Amino acid sequence: MKVTPTALPEVLLLEPRVFGDARGFFMESFNARVFREATGVTAGFVQDNHSQSRRGVLRGIHYQVAQPQGKLVRVVTGAVLDVAVDLRRSSPRFGQSVAVELTADNRCQLWIPPGFGHAFIALSEVADFLYKTTEYWIAQHDRAIRWDDPQLAIAWPAGLLPIVSDKDAAAPLLRDAEVFD
Numbered sequence: 001m002k003v004t005p006t007a008l009p010e011v012l013l014l015e016p017r018v019f020g021d022a023r024g025f026f027m028e029s030f031n032a033r034v035f036r037e038a039t040g041v042t043a044g045f046v047q048d049n050h051s052q053s054r055r056g057v058l059r060g061i062h063y064q065v066a067q068p069q070g071k072l073v074r075v076v077t078g079a080v081l082d083v084a085v086d087l088r089r090s091s092p093r094f095g096q097s098v099a100v101e102l103t104a105d106n107r108c109q110l111w112i113p114p115g116f117g118h119a120f121i122a123l124s125e126v127a128d129f130l131y132k133t134t135e136y137w138i139a140q141h142d143r144a145i146r147w148d149d150p151q152l153a154i155a156w157p158a159g160l161l162p163i164v165s166d167k168d169a170a171a172p173l174l175r176d177a178e179v180f181d
Contacts, residue, residue: 004096005040011084012039012111014072027107030072030132039111043070045132049170053080053122053129058162060119061085061152064141065178068114070134079103079122082110083154085117085145087179095174097154097170115180117145119154121162143178144171151175152165 002015014035018027030035035043055061060083063069073082085097101123102108112118120129144167147154151174156162171177 001032001036001128006100008084008093008098008116010097011098011116012110014038016107018107021033022145027075028075029109030171031047034073035085035128041070041111041113043072043134045134046125047133047136049131049133051129051179052077053127054100054163055122055125055140056160058121058147058156059166059167060168061117061144061145061147062119063087063117063145064135064138064178065143066141067135068135068180070114071112071131072109073102073112073116073118073120073129073131074107074109075102075104075120076128076130078122078127079105080120080122080124080127080129081157082120083118084110084112085152085154086115086117087117087118087145087177091115095151097152099155119147121156121160122156123160144168146171146173149173
């Protein structure tokens, strides 16, 4: 596995070893030992999630204020622009984000550690998005920040009108959100 730090060094791009031939391909999508040795992160994953979105669906920016989740995310059908936002007030990169295109073809994964918000927008007609979390989802700790917050200035794809949930449309701006110390 090749590991590349992003502009937010704690957010890591993971490129798996893929073995392909005329029959198709094989890859190990997760191995705790390899993940720990390659990233230096010991993550005990407790929940796997699968979401399917149509083109233009934007989910996020989501996070949990108590029992924050680390996420290992990947796409198995289609393509998304995946975004992580540093929500740790004590961080010199507070409010900064990084965006990575994850596709079924590139098979890359993104490690988003606790303390970061997460969002993605589906770029393909259909996108199947899988992710592992280090903590269970807990409704009372669930938070969101507006996807189009001008302070964050996330460069969402031009010409793609985002389709968001009522919850995400009503999310507060970063300046008004409960975040991490």
